Amino acid sequence: MSNAAAKYEIKNPLDLLLALEDLAFKAEFEAEGQRRHAAETAEKVTAERVRCRKCDGTGRIQHYRHVANGCCFACDGTGKDGYARG
Numbered sequence: 001m002s003n004a005a006a007k008y009e010i011k012n013p014l015d016l017l018l019a020l021e022d023l024a025f026k027a028e029f030e031a032e033g034q035r036r037h038a039a040e041t042a043e044k045v046t047a048e049r050v051r052c053r054k055c056d057g058t059g060r061i062q063h064y065r066h067v068a069n070g071c072c073f074a075c076d077g078t079g080k081d082g083y084a085r086g
């Protein structure tokens with residue numbers, strides 16, 4: 001008989017373990033969701049207005065360096081998309 005010991009024992013250690021695992025999983029799931037959301041937002045912002053996709057933000061295209069010194073016509077050599085066009 002070990003009534004005293006049984007009184008302070010956690011009835012089901014697995015419950016505690018599962019609860020902790022569940023919490024950890026939820027936290028990881030939420031963190032992953034936030035990371036993905038942040039990455040998607042940054043990607044959108046970059047694609048929409050920061051960097052010219054034609055020249056990758058350099059303002060020059062190596063392939064066309066024999067024409068106008070390789071100046072990117074898509075962004076007028078600024079390297080920024082959406083500003084120079086109008």
Ligand SMILES: [Zn+2]
Nearest residue numbers: 052055072075
């Ligand atoms: Zn460009």
